[in-house]
Amino acid sequence: MRNRVCEILGVKYPIIQGGLAYVGNGALAAAVSNGGGFGQVGTAGRTPENFKEQVRIAAESTDRPFGANLPISEHSDNTPYIEAILEVKDKLTAISLSAGNPKPLVSLFKEAGLKVMIMTASVKHSLKAQELGADIVICEGFEAGGHDSPLEMTLFSLIPQVSRELQIPAVAAGGIANGQGVVAALALGAEGVQLGTRFVATKECEAHENYKKFLVEAKDDATVVLERSIGRALRVLKSPFAQTILEFEKSRPTVEQLLPYIRGVNNRVAAIEGRVEEGWMNCGQSVGLIDSVESASDVVRNLAREAREIAAALGGLSTLFAD
Template sequence: MNRLTECLGIQHPIIQGGMGNISNARLAAAVSEAGALGTIGTGTMDVEEVGGIVRDLKMLTNRPFAMNIPITMTPDLKGMIEIAITEEVPVVSLSAGNPAPLIPVLHDHGIKVICVVASRKQARKAADAGADVLVAEGYEAAGINSHLETTTLALIPQLVDEVAVPVVAAGGIADGRGLAAMLALGASGVQMGTRFIATKEAPFHERYKETLLAANDHGTLIVGRSVGRVRRVLRSPYAEKVLDLEKQGMTLEQYAELTSEDNHRKGALEGKLDEGFINGGQVAGLIADVPTVKEVVDGMMTDASTVLRALSDTMKVE
């Protein structure tokens, strides 16, 4: 047990990343049942849909889980906060906006708050506002990323030095070696999204999983840089088309339409890789199998322990 697991009431220092409109109760429950923290990402879904997913999740597990609310992307922010309160969600993760006004509201109802950050300035502001945990997301991560493009390796030790609250590393982590590395940098745990896509419980289209398994060390690309909206996706016909159109010049509105959550669903849930995109982190090149969620979590903990013991032995002074 460390500060993160004690704070969130979980067994292992591993958090599932929010997956926006493709979030589902089955995968999040499996992550929580494995002793980590499952997460429902609300994306741009409506309040009723998210409420139904949360209730389904609570029927599948009695262990802690989280809701990720992207503040500026949420059409009914007040309604989403009310869902978290009325459904007694134990942990809320806030991203894509200023979390300061929401933290005391959630704390008043006994909800732990995670804030997703990408810089020292953001980390300091979130910690000062009362965040219980920070998730520091590096440029390697899947999906929407900070325009600052700071890598996880560079970001984590700086934020650990900056704040007193537990820092969780996100971006570029898929196995026990990655977990051990982040712990060595001072993080209290890790957050993963891409690794959990390629699991038996993840109800995503087989073409999504096949593309992920086939990815190599340059199997992802960045779209949106020209309009200040960085997103990392797996290479696919649709992603290549978006990138080509971007090179020809496009407005923010055109980009937003091409990378809408509807296009995300088409790729991830329907497998229409000519009509929709699929998110994926740079770590995709490390993923070569589709185990159960429990096998992923247990394997990471075992491998991280092995790595850390080996390093300890290596560093012993005779």
């Protein structure tokens, strides 16, 4: 059985690897796709040249579909990234647009032959994405690693409200790291899942070993939310550096005052260079479920196997609610 998300993306399983700033490299995207999911090469934290190089690496490592991610407000000028995406469009199946107004970009990428996925965190924005012509809405709950919506809606409440309004498929993101999460998301009305944090703790991801070690050792209470003082939300691993930012935020800084702490370079030093005392690491609430660093292909296959087993076992549930 293939559902609409499988059909649109041309994949075996409706399991997507989200855009991952700094650490969403080509080898990771290819490994996810080789496992039967849909990998994505990120533009955040990369130069346009490096992005194209990662797309080339991905294309050399898989003959299955994969895509790219463009967080719109991440780059001060999107033009070189849009040009880079269009240059490599023949290697891509879809583009996911997040963190900004996708309106000017949807028709541009659709005319280039790409499927367009728009990330949202509310019913209102999901309906807007549908109206703009998105093929898929990726709806992200507040459990998710990285930037979250300041609306702070959790996935359990968000997905059923979104999916009942939409005609196009909704994909659930945030807090999913095993087969239980996959099946639960589908039970709530999603037609696929997107994972981020789980895919950082994989062999192919270019995150530093120190970051991956943090993820494997972290428990359920290991994340904190930064940037609330400036009306935003960034979920990261609890660490002395993150605690320093939280303390500073108590003084109600302006965006300019907070910027030296939250700029991308502080993510890179920890996530890529492993200097975890000097920067922050994106991380979602499902991190307590991550026990090992595996191949991303195996992560996808294990998610599918667990989902298969859980879905089969749940068949008996109908008797619990018999008339």
